[in-house]
Each structure stands twice: as C-alpha cells, then as structure tokens.
Amino acid sequence: MQAKWTIAPAPHVRDNVTSRRIMIDVCLALAPAGIMSIVYFGAAAAGLIAISVLTCVLTEYLYQRLTGAKVTVGDWSAVVTGLLLAYNIPASAPWWIPVVGGVFAILIVKQLFGGIGSNFMNPALTARAVLFISWGSIMGAYPATQLMADTVSGATPLALLAEDASQVNLVDLLIGNCGGVLGETCKIALILGGVYLIVRGIIDWRVPACFIGMVFVCYLFMGGFDLALKEILAGGLMLGAFFMATDYATTPTSVLGRCIMGAGCGLLCFVIRAFANYPEGCSFAILFMNVATPLIDRFTMTKHFGEVKKHG
Amino acid sequence: MSTFLAILVGQILVNNYVMCQFFGICPFLGVSKKFDTALGMGLAVTFVITVASFITWLVQSFVLTPFHLEYLQTIAFILVIAVLVQLVEMALKKLSYSLYQALGVYLPLITTNCVVLAVAINNITDGYNLLESTFSGFCSALGFTLALLLLAGIRERMEVSNMPKWMQGFPGALIMAGLMAVAFMGFGGLI
Amino acid sequence: MAEARRNPGFGGVFMNGLITENPTFTLMLGMCPTLGVTTAAMNGVSMGLATTFVLVFSNLFISLLRNIIPDKVRIPAYIVIIASFVTMIDLIMQAFLPDLRAVLGTYIQLIVVNCIIFARAESFAAKNPPLLSLADGLGMGLGFTVSITLLSCIRELFGSGSIFGFSVMPEAYQPMAIMNMVPGGFITLGLMMVLVNFIKKALSARKEARA
Numbered sequence: 001m002q003a004k005w006t007i008a009p010a011p012h013v014r015d016n017v018t019s020r021r022i023m024i025d026v027c028l029a030l031a032p033a034g035i036m037s038i039v040y041f042g043a044a045a046a047g048l049i050a051i052s053v054l055t056c057v058l059t060e061y062l063y064q065r066l067t068g069a070k071v072t073v074g075d076w077s078a079v080v081t082g083l084l085l086a087y088n089i090p091a092s093a094p095w096w097i098p099v100v101g102g103v104f105a106i107l108i109v110k111q112l113f114g115g116i117g118s119n120f121m122n123p124a125l126t127a128r129a130v131l132f133i134s135w136g137s138i139m140g141a142y143p144a145t146q147l148m149a150d151t152v153s154g155a156t157p158l159a160l161l162a163e164d165a166s167q168v169n170l171v172d173l174l175i176g177n178c179g180g181v182l183g184e185t186c187k188i189a190l191i192l193g194g195v196y197l198i199v200r201g202i203i204d205w206r207v208p209a210c211f212i213g214m215v216f217v218c219y220l221f222m223g224g225f226d227l228a229l230k231e232i233l234a235g236g237l238m239l240g241a242f243f244m245a246t247d248y249a250t251t252p253t254s255v256l257g258r259c260i261m262g263a264g265c266g267l268l269c270f271v272i273r274a275f276a277n278y279p280e281g282c283s284f285a286i287l288f289m290n291v292a293t294p295l296i297d298r299f300t301m302t303k304h305f306g307e308v309k310k311h312g
Numbered sequence: 313m314s315t316f317l318a319i320l321v322g323q324i325l326v327n328n329y330v331m332c333q334f335f336g337i338c339p340f341l342g343v344s345k346k347f348d349t350a351l352g353m354g355l356a357v358t359f360v361i362t363v364a365s366f367i368t369w370l371v372q373s374f375v376l377t378p379f380h381l382e383y384l385q386t387i388a389f390i391l392v393i394a395v396l397v398q399l400v401e402m403a404l405k406k407l408s409y410s411l412y413q414a415l416g417v418y419l420p421l422i423t424t425n426c427v428v429l430a431v432a433i434n435n436i437t438d439g440y441n442l443l444e445s446t447f448s449g450f451c452s453a454l455g456f457t458l459a460l461l462l463l464a465g466i467r468e469r470m471e472v473s474n475m476p477k478w479m480q481g482f483p484g485a486l487i488m489a490g491l492m493a494v495a496f497m498g499f500g501g502l503i
Numbered sequence: 504m505a506e507a508r509r510n511p512g513f514g515g516v517f518m519n520g521l522i523t524e525n526p527t528f529t530l531m532l533g534m535c536p537t538l539g540v541t542t543a544a545m546n547g548v549s550m551g552l553a554t555t556f557v558l559v560f561s562n563l564f565i566s567l568l569r570n571i572i573p574d575k576v577r578i579p580a581y582i583v584i585i586a587s588f589v590t591m592i593d594l595i596m597q598a599f600l601p602d603l604r605a606v607l608g609t610y611i612q613l614i615v616v617n618c619i620i621f622a623r624a625e626s627f628a629a630k631n632p633p634l635l636s637l638a639d640g641l642g643m644g645l646g647f648t649v650s651i652t653l654l655s656c657i658r659e660l661f662g663s664g665s666i667f668g669f670s671v672m673p674e675a676y677q678p679m680a681i682m683n684m685v686p687g688g689f690i691t692l693g694l695m696m697v698l699v700n701f702i703k704k705a706l707s708a709r710k711e712a713r714a
Contacts, residue, residue, distance in 0.1 A: 067476065100679075108690065112487060112697070118473035120466050121491050129494050134681040268498075277501030284498020291495050294465030298347065332685055337534035338618050383594060386612045387586040394582050423578070426535050426616040433609055478704065482531050483696035490689030497686065 019116060023076035025202050029193035030083050030243065036176055036186035040145035041091035045182050048089055048098055053082030055102030063111045077116045081105050084124035087183020087239060088283070089131070092143045097135070101127040121290040122247045125240075125283050132283075140279075142179035156180050157234035158279050165227040173233040184236040194242030207251060207262040208241040214266020222274065237269065240282040250290040257293075257300035264289045264296075316447060318503045323451035326503055329427045330459040331489075331496040336427035340460055341485050343418070350464035354457030356415040358450065360400060360422050361431055364393050365449025368432040369442050389432050394423050427456050463489060513638045520642025526619045527650035528699050533619040536610050537651050538688040544667045547655030549603055550610065551648025553596070555641065557588045557614050558623060562640035565628040581624045582615070589615040619647060657691055658682045 037045045060078040064071045085101050105127035110119045132139040142156050156179045160167045172178050176186025184190070197203045212232050219228035231237075245251065245265050252261050265285045272281025289296075329335040343353045368389050376382055401419045404412040422428060431452045435445040466488050475484055526532045536554065540546045564584050565572075572580045593611050596604040604611060614620065623643055628636040656666050662682030664672035672678075681687045 108487065108694075109491065112476065112479055113470065113484070114474040114476065118470070118475065120469060120488070121495070126491055126494060129497070130681055130686070133494070133497055133684065133686075134679045135677060136680070138677075271502070272498050275502050276499060278498060281498060284495060287495035288498065291462050291466065291492050294469045295461060297469075298465060334535055334539035334685060334688065335613075337538060338532070341531070341534065383590065386590050386593065386615055387583065390582050390586050390615050391579065394579055398578075420578075423582075424616045424618050424621050426613045429613060429616050430609055433612060437609075478697050478700040483693045483700060486689050486693030486696065490686045490693060493684075493686040493689055494681075497684070 019077065020075045022202055023080050025197065025200055026080050026243070027076060027083065029196045029202075030080070030087070030183070032189035032192050033087065033183045033186055033239070034083065036189045037087070037091075037182040040176060040185060041143070041182060044091045047095070048091065048093060048182065049083065049086040051095055052086035052089070052098035052102050053079055055099050056082035056085065056106050059103050059106040060111065063107060064115075069115070072116060075116060078106060081110070081124045084122075084183075084243060085127055088124065088128040088181050088236070090139065090142050090181050092141050093138055097131060097138060101131050104130055117249045119249050120294070121287055122244050122250050125244050125286055125290075129283055129287060132278075142181065144179055145177055145185065156279065157230070158273065161227065161230055161234055162279070165223065165230055168230050168234070170230065170233070173230060178234075181236065184239045187233050187238050190238040190242060194238070197242065197246075203242065203246040204251075204255075204258055206255065206258045207246050207265075210259050210262025211241040211245055211265045211269075212237065214263045215270050218267065218270035218274075231273075235273075235280045236282045240269075240286050241265070244283075245286045245289070247290075250293055252293050252296045252300060254297070254300045257296045260296050260300065261289050261293065264292065315444060319444065319448045320451050322503045323448055324455040324458060325496065325499040326501075328455040328459060328496055329430065329452050330456055331493045333430075335430045336425050336456055337489075339421060339425050340456075340463065340489070341482060343421075344460055344463040344467055344485065347461065347464045347468055349418075350460045351457075352415055353418045353421075354453075354460050356418045357422055357425060357427070357456055358453035360393075360397060360419075361428050361453040361456075362446060362450045363400075364396055364428050364432055365435055366442070366446045367392055367396065369435060369440075369445040372436050373442075385433065385436070386429075389429055390423075393428050393432070397423050427452065459492070462492060466492075513634065516635050516638040517642035520639055520644075521646040521649070524643075525646045525650060526643050527647060527654075528696060530619075530622070532622055533617045533647060535613065536617060537647075537654065538685075538692060540607055540610050541651050541655035541658055541688060542662060542683045543659045544652060544656045546603075546606060547651040548648065549600075550607060551644070551651050553592050553607075553611060554614055554617060554619065554647055555644025556592050557585065557617075558620050558644040558647075559637060559640035560588045561585045561620055562623055562628040562636040563633055565624045566631060566633040566636035569629050577629070581621065585620055585624070586615045619643060654688075654692055654695065657695070658687060662687060 034049060037049070056078040057073055061071060061073045063069075064073075082098075082102060085105055086098055089097055089101070101124075105123035109121055109123040109126045110116070113119050128139075157168050157173055168178075174187050176189070178185055194203070194208060198205045215237060216228045216232050219231045222228075241262075245262065252258050265282075268285035268288055269281045272278060272284055278284065323329070327333060330337065330340050339353060339357075344350050371388055371392055372385070376385060376388060381388075397419055401412075404415065404419075431449050435448055438448075440448055463485065467485060470484065470488070479487070520526070524530055527537055533554070536550050540550045561581075561584050565581060568580075568584075589612065592614070593604070596607075596611060623639060627639045631639070660666055660671065661679045664670050664676050664678045679687075682691065
C-alpha cells in the first residue's frame with residue numbers, strides 16, 4: 001500500500017511528470033466536492049472557483065516570467081491551490097477575496113520560498129487564515145444552501161453543535177445540506193475524494209486517520225458519541241484532514257512523524273473549536289502543525305546512512 | 313490553580329511574547345539560523361527570565377513601591393537584569409564549565425533581549441504576586457524558546473530549498489516569522 | 504559618498520546613519536519597536552523621534568565620558584546613561600503627551616534595550632569625539648525614524664485605509680485588518696527588505712556594467 005514516492009521528503013520531488021500526475025489526481029479527487037458546491041450554491045460558487053484558480057495560475061506564471069525562473073504552471077499545483085482556496089471561501093464573498101487570497105498564497109507563501117515543494121505552510125490554508133483574520137465578517141458569513149429552509153441560514157453546523165447537538169441532522173451533514181464555505185459542506189464527496197487519493201497511494205492514510213480520530217476521541221470524552229460523530233462531520237475537518245494536512249511539502253516524512261502531525265492537528269482543532277474565539281479550529285490547527293513539521297521531522301527522522309552522531 | 317493554567321497557556325500560546333506581541337525580535341531573528349544555537353539561547357533566556365522575574369518583583373515590592381521610586385523602574389530593572397546576567401555568567405564559569413561553554417556566548421546578548429525587561433514590567437503591571445510572577449516569567453521564556461526553535465527548524469529546512477537570493481537571510485526570516493504568527497493567531501481567546 | 508567615508512565629517516557621519524548604514528534596512532537593529540508600534544504613521548514618527556532623542560544624548564554623553572569610564576564596567580555604565588534618558592523622555596511624554604504614551608506603552612520604556620542604542624554606544628560613541636557621536640546619533644536616529652515611518656505608513660494605508668489619520672482609500676475599500684496585527688508587521692517589513700535587496704542588486708549590477 002505504501003507507495004514509493006511518499007518516502008522521499010518533499011524538497012527532493014523534482015520530477016515534473018510525477019508531481020504533475022499527482023496534482024491532476026488531487027484535482028480529480030477534489031472534483032466531486034466542487035460539483036456539489038455548485039449544486040448547493042449555484043453560479044456564485046462556480047464563479048469564485050474560476051476566479052481563484054485563474055488568479056493562482058496567473059500569479060505563478062507572471063512571477064516566474066518576471067523573475068526569469070522556469071515556468072512550472074504545467075505541473076497543476078497552482079490549480080490545486082486555487083481549488084483548495086476557493087473551497088475555503090463562502091459563496092457570498094465578493095470577487096476580490098479569492099484574488100487577494102490567490103496572490104498571497106502563490107506569491108508569498110509558495111514562490112518567495114522557492115516554489116513547489118519548498119513552501120513550509122500550506123499556501124491555500126495560509127491564505128484562508130489571512131483572509132479570515134482580515135475580513136472576518138465576509139469570510140465568516142455562511143449563506144444557506146439553495147435547498148435549505150431560510151430559518152437556519154447563517155448558522156453553521158459547528159455553531160449549532162456548540163449549543164445543542166440534537167439540532168443537527170446527521171443526513172444533512174453527510175450530503176452537505178448545511179451552511180459553510182464552498183467545499184466543506186458535502187462530506188460524502190470529500191470522503192470519496194479522500195479515499196480515491198488513499199487508494200491511488202497519493203496521500204498517507206495515517207494523517208487523516210489520526211487527525212479525525214483524535215477529534216473524535218476528544219469529543220467522545222467531552223460530550224458522548226452523538227456529539228463526537230457530528231463534530232467530525234461538521235465544519236472543514238474532512239476537507240482539511242484529507243486534502244490540506246496531507247500536503248507533501250508541509251508534512252513530516254517519517255511514519256511516526258505523520259501520526260504525530262495528524263494527532264497534533266486533531267488535538268489543536270478540538271482545543272480551538274471548544275475553547276478559543278474562532279468557531280473552526282481546523283485550519284489554524286493544520287497551520288500550527290505545518291510550522292512544527294521541521295521539528296517533528298528532526299526528532300522522528302531515521303538517521304541518514306553513514307551519519308555519525310557528533311560528540312562534544 | 314486556574315490562574316497558573318491561564319498563565320501557562322497564555323504566555324506560551326495566546327500571548328506569546330514573540331509571535332503575538334513583538335518582543336525579543338532581534339535574538340529571535342539573530343540566533344535562529346541553527347537549531348542547536350537556538351536551543352542554547354532558549355535555555356539561557358529561560359534561566360535568566362525566571363530569575364529576573366523573581367528578583368525584579370522583590371525590588372519593586374520592597375524597594376521601589378515603599379520609597380515611592382516607581383519612576384525609577386526602568387533603570388532599576390535594567391540594572392538588575394544586567395547584573396544578573398553578569399553574575400550568571402560568572403557563576404556558570406566557576407560551577408559548570410561545560411554549561412558555560414554551551415551557553416556563555418549567548419549570555420551577554422540577553423541583557424538587550426527586550427523580552428526580559430518586558431516580562432519584568434508586565435508582571436508588575438498585571439499585579440501578579442511573587443509566585444505568579446516567577447511562573448509567568450518561566451512560561452514567557454518557554455514561549456520565546458518555542459518560537460525560536462520553530463523558526464530555527466524552518467530556517468534549517470529552507471537552507472536546502474531553492475529560495476531566491478533576495479529572500480535569503482533577514483527578509484526570508486521575517487516573512488517566515490509572519491506566516492508563523494498567522495498560525496499563532498488561531499489561539500486567540502483561548503483564555 | 505566614497506569621499507565622505509574616507510574623511511568622515513559631521514555631514515558624512517550623519518548621511519551614513521541616515522542612508523548607507525540605515526539601522527533598520529542595513530544593520531537590522533531595533534526590530535521590536537520597528538514592528539511593535541508601526542500600526543499608524545503617527546506612532547511610527549513619535550517612536551522614531553523618542554528613540555532619536557535618547558540616541559543623540561546617550562551618544563553624546565558616552566562619548567564625553569569615554570576616557571573616564573573604565574573598560575570593565577562600561578556596560579553597566581552605558582545602561583545607566585541610556586536608562587536615565589529613557590526615563591526622562593518617558594516622564595516628559597507622560598506629562599505632555601499622555602495619550603501617545605498610552606498607545607506606545609511599554610515600548611517607550613523598552614527603548615533602553617533597543618539594540619540600536621547599545622550598538623551605537625559600543626561601536627561608535629565609545630571611540631569617537633563628541634561632535635561626531637552626536638552626528639552619528641542624529642543620523643542613525645533619523646534613519647530609524649524614516650524607516651519606521653515608511654513602514655507604518657504602508658501598514659496604516661492597508662490596515663486602516665488612511666495615512667496620518669486622513670483616509671485616502673476610496674470608500675469601497677475594506678481595510679485589511681491583518682496589517683495592523685503581528686503577521687502583517689513581519690510580512691510587510693520582510694517584503695520591504697526584499698524590495699531593498701532587489702534595488703541594491705540592480706544598482707550594483709548597473710555599477711558593474713558601467714565599470
């Protein structure tokens with residue numbers, strides 16, 4: 001099951017064909033959630049996704065042309081960033097939100113550090129956090145889906161769960177008939193995409209498993225099985241666990257390291273959701289673990305062949 | 313007990329002196345190139361801040377306040393810190409030469425590390441008692457060390473990546489620190 | 504410039520601090536106030552001027568006393584001199600500009616550990632006559648002021664849509680709140696340095712091409 005490319009740490013993946021194939025697979029895996037978001041939120045969703053992807057690809061192309069670097073738009077990684085960014089934006093957002101986010105993600109988080117494989121934080125997620133901190137009222141407004149009754153508009157499942165778990169219908173959560181950002185609502189589509197990536201050997205199942213498992217266990221102790229089950233299906237957890245916490249460049253390389261990364265994300269996600277200002281801790285949890293990844297690597301990495309521990 | 317938990321979480325994550333408040337940026341950027349030096353600096357700072365919090369609280373409560381000399385706080389505290397750093401250096405040299413060799417080079421730099429003075433002043437402003445002040449100093453220092461180690465880890469990784477030339481050194485470190493601070497913002501409101 | 508460096512007069516030393524060895528962009532000193540108070544242009548200017556005040560007088564006095572202070576206790580001696588001037592400016596601000604003092608907060612007291620002041624005391628004032636030290640303090644202080652004012656203008660422009668409190672952005676502009684927070688400070692300064700490096704590289708390339 002363990003595919004061979006997961007062994008190589010991200011900076012060494014230089015083969016354009018390989019990363020291109022991986023990125024196209026990720027796009028395919030993201031497609032169902034995208035289609036569902038257009039079903040739920042209509043043309044606004046399609047527009048935001050298009051703007052976001054276009055901005056990301058264009059930024060990457062222009063930056064590489066201007067600095068005289070090799071243009072690597074063909075590896076599809078900017079498309080993936082664009083999709084992920086769009087999936088983290090609510091349908092009611094104005095057009096400039098994905099533009100600002102896309103430029104920030106590609107230019108500052110990715111290209112300034114050397115492009116694909118060199119970023120130390122997930123570009124789409126960092127951009128989302130920046131947008132969220134800057135324009136909280138825009139990024140935090142969750143319009144109701146087209147199928148929803150008006151009465152529940154605006155409230156996300158997470159906000160409802162914080163009050164009373166019985167308000168939330170499990171089936172609605174699964175099919176995505178609930179408030180939220182574009183890509184996070186339909187859990188079935190996301191799980192489908194995640195399983196596809198795992199079967200294709202593109203992502204390591206341990207990260208999402210530890211991540212989701214940890215959140216589940218924490219809520220199990222806090223509020224019982226019903227709450228725990230609904231919490232893992234609410235908010236951006238599935239999107240984050242399958243598609244963002246598994247980014248090659250920002251995830252530890254060793255098996256143990258990945259388990260620590262997943263569990264750490266889960267724990268922080270629980271802590272932020274349950275105790276902090278922000279209703280959804282998933283993105284900040286992943287970002288924090290991204291930051292900690294080099295340290296996790298340092299303490300879990302097997303010694304390089306021939307390396308001798310220095311004394312004194 | 314809950315005060316101590318609040319101090320612990322607050323000083324390390326929510327109000328981390330480096331990542332959330334802009335203190336101690338010079339050593340943060342200056343000695344974060346290598347993990348090992350960052351660790352050495354972190355340990356030395358932890359020691360000095362903890363002891364300095366203890367002593368400056370005593371100075372404030374038994375010298376400055378009773379004699380109405382509060383306006384001399386800055387001078388008194390910075391003197392205490394400078395003398396303390398000097399004493400620690402001398403004591404380490406005598407007691408444990410290996411530790412001195414490991415931490416010695418960082419000690420003179422600590423005098424101008426503004427986290428030390430900021431923690432000492434904030435302890436008084438926040439009205440902590442002696443135990444809380446010392447604990448708060450210790451936790452702040454842990455927060456500083458955490459930020460330092462995280463940045464060192466990232467910078468060591470970036471050594472092997474192909475960062476553009478104009479990003480290497482300080483500009484890159486600043487932007488890394490900025491992105492790290494984004495991640496730290498998620499903890500807002502935890503306490 | 505080369506002429507001035509060979510025979511540094513008052514003006515040469517002053518320009519050196521202001522531009523050639525700008526404390527923020529070249530020496531990377533005094534980062535904490537640079538990032539901490541630069542959310543509004545007014546704060547940047549005030550912080551810069553307060554630091555300049557301390558820097559000028561500490562440089563002057565340390566230079567005057569440079570032959571009297573024994574080498575072994577020079578650090579505590581410098582600290583006492585610097586801390587005295589910091590306390591002075593702190594008390595002056597509390598008396599005449601209490602609002603500004605409240606905004607700048609602990610950072611005023613922390614001028615005492617601003618590494619610019621220490622670095623200039625140690626590397627310049629301790630070795631040079633009073634008049635030159637004064638010039639150095641003035642140049643470095645104003646160089647610092649200009650840099651942090653520039654930084655705070657950019658942050659205020661994007662973070663609040665105004666400069667020195669006057670709104671300049673079109674009505675529809677939605678302020679980017681993160682610019683006023685810690686990440687915005689780090690990233691803006693980082694990008695400014697990238698720009699400075701870029702310009703320097705271009706200038707030196709042109710100079711080489713000419714030579």
